[in-house]
Amino acid sequence: MDSLVITVPDNLFIPAESVSLDGAYQPGSITQNAGEYRFEAPLDWHITISNTGGALYVGGVVEGDAVTECARCLEDAYYHLTGEVEGYFLLPGSDRELTEEEEDEYETLGEDHVIDLEPLLRAALVLDMPYIPLCKEDCKGICPTCGANLNTETCTCNKDDDVDDMNPFAVLKNYHFDNE
Ligand SMILES: [Zn+2]
Ligand SMILES: [Zn+2]
Structure with a gap:
C-alpha cells in the first residue's frame, strides 16, 4: 500500500508552487452515524498541494466503493463515495495572520515537513456518507x-x-x- 505520510518537497516552499500526487487508500472500515462502512478494494485519491503564500493548501478527491448495512432491511447497501479532500497547513515561521475561521481549519506544518493524508482522506469520505444508508431508495x-x-x-x-x-x-x- 502507498504511504499516506508525505514529506513536502523543498520546491513547495516557494509561493505559487504546487505538486500533484495520487495513490491508493485502504481504510479497512470506518464507523459513522452508528453504521460501519467496509471497503473491499482500495480507494483512489488524487491531490494537489499548493503554496498559497505562508501556507500549504491540500485539495483533491478520494473515491471508491463502500458496503454498509441498509437501515431498513439490514442487507448490504453499496455506495460509491466521492470525498472532497481539503486541508490547510501553515508553514513553520510564517507570519501570516489567520482569521478566526481559518484558525479552526489550519494546522501548522511540523519542522519535519511531514503531512499525514490519512485523516484528510478519512474526513472527506465521512462527509460523503449518507445519514441513513439504504440498499435502494424504495427499500x-x-x-x-x-x-x-x-x-x-x-x-x-x-x-x-x-x-x-x-x-x-x-x-x-x-x-x-x-x-x-
Ligand atoms: Zn410479516
Ligand atoms: Zn434495504
Whole structure:
C-alpha cells in the first residue's frame, strides 16, 4: 500500500508552487452515524498541494466503493463515495495572520515537513456518507411482525387483519336506520 505520510518537497516552499500526487487508500472500515462502512478494494485519491503564500493548501478527491448495512432491511447497501479532500497547513515561521475561521481549519506544518493524508482522506469520505444508508431508495424493509424481508418475500401479517376493524364507520354496517 502507498504511504499516506508525505514529506513536502523543498520546491513547495516557494509561493505559487504546487505538486500533484495520487495513490491508493485502504481504510479497512470506518464507523459513522452508528453504521460501519467496509471497503473491499482500495480507494483512489488524487491531490494537489499548493503554496498559497505562508501556507500549504491540500485539495483533491478520494473515491471508491463502500458496503454498509441498509437501515431498513439490514442487507448490504453499496455506495460509491466521492470525498472532497481539503486541508490547510501553515508553514513553520510564517507570519501570516489567520482569521478566526481559518484558525479552526489550519494546522501548522511540523519542522519535519511531514503531512499525514490519512485523516484528510478519512474526513472527506465521512462527509460523503449518507445519514441513513439504504440498499435502494424504495427499500420496503422488514415486517415488524414476522421478520420477513419485504423486498424478496411477501408475508400475510397485514392481510390477517379484518379490514372492517380499521374502518371507523364499520359499525354502521350493522345499524338499522329506522328513518329509512
Ligand atoms: Zn434495504
Ligand atoms: Zn410479516
